[in-house]
Amino acid sequence: MQLYTDAATEPATKQSAAGILLIDNGHQQQFKQILPMTDNHTAEFLAAIAGFKNLIDHYGPEQAVFFYTDSQIVAESVSKGYSKSFAVELQTLLHLQDQCQVVITQWIPESQNHGAHQLAQQGLHLAH
Template sequence: MQLYTDAATTPDNQRSAAGILIIDQGQQHQFKQVLPDSDNHTAEFLAAIAGFKTLLDSYGPQVSVFFYTDSQIVAESVAKGYSKTFSVELATLLHLQDQCQLVITQWIAESDNHGAHQLAQQGLHLSD
């Protein structure tokens, strides 16, 4: 199973949204969700959290997942298990990941995260 997440934030008012793309046996499942207003880095963590909540709600615990993010701070924080600035968000994300059988986190270039990015952009317009 593959999970792609991305966040979009409007700089002038910090409105944020998440794009979540789950690929299960070749089938794509697309989700977009309004997030609390925040800066982009916080929104990336919140998008990852929303992605894992959606994954666990849809497929239950004990799934194995490749998690892809274009946020270096999310990928590095997960790898280290530490973040000074985003400790609360990281703890929530790691708790969700612990419910999975296996999680392999991979940073990818923004250009390789197009599906989740488009969904996040669409999510910004959900609260219009």
């Protein structure tokens, strides 16, 4: 199971949206979701949380997951199991990940996260 997440935030309005791409044996499921108004870093955590909620809702817990994010702060926080600034969001994310059989988190450059990025941009336009 592969999970790609991304967030888009308009700095002026703080309107945010998540893009979520789930790939299971070559079958894609795409989700876009409006997020609470916030900054981009928080939105990246919220997008990851929404991604794992969608995964668990649609496929159940106990999945083996490759989780891809272009947010270095999300990837590093998950890896360390610690975040000073995003402790609440990280704990929520880790709790969801704990329901999975195994989660391998990998940071990828934005150029490799086009699917989730496009969905987040589309979600942002839905918010208007």
